[in-house]
Amino acid sequence: MELEFIRYEKRDRIAYVTLNRPEVMNALHPPCHDELDRVFDDFAADAETWVAIVTGAGDKAFSAGNDLKWTAAHGAPTLPKNGFGAITRRFDLVKPLIAAVNGLALGGGFEIALACDLIVAAEHARFGVPEPRVGLMAGAGGVHRLPRHVPLKVAMGMMLTGRHVGAQEALRLGLVNEVVPAEDLLPAAERWAREILECSPLSVQASKQAAMQSLHLSVEEAMATHLEAETRLWASEDAVEGPRAFAAKRKPVWKGR
16 A cells, blocks of 8 residues: 555554654645545454554654645645544444554544544643634534533533643543653553453454444443444354353453454
């Protein structure tokens, strides 16, 4: 896969997706979105890759969001059907995503992080939706996901003023899972990924799909809903392997099928 603005690697069942425009704080323009669409399509389809880490090149920014200079010159960009960064509308992706936030995560960059399942932040990371300060709004899911992650008044305070929050405040608010020194960011994200990989990938995918697709339902309605990933799990070899490994007091060998 030929890529200019995104780095994409796979190692030990982990996909590494790196936004690679550090000269513009990893802001995204249409060619970035197109490349990310291909990358996430590949990750979703690859049966041998079970978790992805998303980060930005350099040490200043995860992503500053939409490339406003490009927008000023060319007009509002056309996004892929899967949304900003080809991820904010990718509701059918059941594999887990970890955002390793290495600096500023603003606007669309913050929306990408919010679309991930876990966020690990460097100590100097900052988060915000400053779109109203430039006549825009966090329309790539930010205005919807942020009030579901933090108390409503906190979310409204951030969205209506465009103020940023630092990594420690984000941790206190429950926006991030862990804050680490910058040099420990990728190892920390990999540690989370390896802990996920200790579990059956089908169990992880079924758990994610069930949780994310039932947020708008009552518990009774959610438990009456049968989802594809759950059906696949109960019919899988992994569902047999797990109890057998437990009974034999050995480490399970997951196959993802």
